[in-house]
Amino acid sequence: MLDDVSLSLHAGEAMLLTGPNGAGKSTLLRVLAGLRRPDGGALLWDGVPIAEDRTAHATRVAYLGHQDALKPSLSVVENLHLFARAGGGDMTAALKAVDLLPLADLPARLLSAGQKRRAALARVLLAQAPLWLLDEPSLGLDANAIVLLGEAIARHRAGGGVVIATTHVPLPLEDVRHLALPGAPDPADRWWDEESSALSPSDHEGASA
Numbered sequence: 001m002l003d004d005v006s007l008s009l010h011a012g013e014a015m016l017l018t019g020p021n022g023a024g025k026s027t028l029l030r031v032l033a034g035l036r037r038p039d040g041g042a043l044l045w046d047g048v049p050i051a052e053d054r055t056a057h058a059t060r061v062a063y064l065g066h067q068d069a070l071k072p073s074l075s076v077v078e079n080l081h082l083f084a085r086a087g088g089g090d091m092t093a094a095l096k097a098v099d100l101l102p103l104a105d106l107p108a109r110l111l112s113a114g115q116k117r118r119a120a121l122a123r124v125l126l127a128q129a130p131l132w133l134l135d136e137p138s139l140g141l142d143a144n145a146i147v148l149l150g151e152a153i154a155r156h157r158a159g160g161g162v163v164i165a166t167t168h169v170p171l172p173l174e175d176v177r178h179l180a181l182p183g184a185p186d187p188a189d190r191w192w193d194e195e196s197s198a199l200s201p202s203d204h205e206g207a208s209a
């Protein structure tokens, strides 16, 4: 059960949500996305409750769930067009950012699991939304794609964007905050460095979250 959770982020900040399976990380992301109403408490954007205008909140959020939600018969680029907002982001740049340009015309059903995840990430880039809510974004990604993910997040933050991501593994992010949901492992087992908040995959040797 998710209870007594409080967090606040400013432009350019990032937060990782950690905790064991079932701790409520995905539930919290869905609440932050406005996809699920909390039983209590409030979610504010610039001091205004999102409940006052849920449509406006939806335009602020790019949400990446566990499912990549691609239409199998459509090509990568057709899938991305489905979600690109009018006057939205640069399709070629989004495909390049996740190294999918060579596969742009391939039907989504022929993509590998990691390639599908890259396509779902390209959709986040295209949304041009200030708030990225990413549920285990590195799921299925190879080492190179995880580097690209880190770079995309850094660019988003440099432009004033905010990122909140769940993860069970370290992500290559600088100056990231952590929120460990109750039931998280003993602090001695934490793979992040409380002092520097900087992470690298090599920090993760033998740890679990």
Ligand SMILES: Nc1ncnc2c1ncn2[C@@H]1O[C@H](COP(=O)(O)OP(=O)(O)OP(=O)(O)O)[C@@H](O)[C@H]1O
Pocket (backbone or CB within 6 Å): 001, 019, 020, 021, 022, 023, 024, 025, 026, 027, 028
């Ligand atoms: N729609 C739902 N109805 C009832 N219970 C739910 C629903 N969705 C999630 N739960 C429960 O809420 C708890 C938190 O689930 P959640 O998916 O948020 O966990 P999580 O921390 O993201 O886990 P994981 O690390 O496995 O992804 C779990 O016990 C889960 O069974």
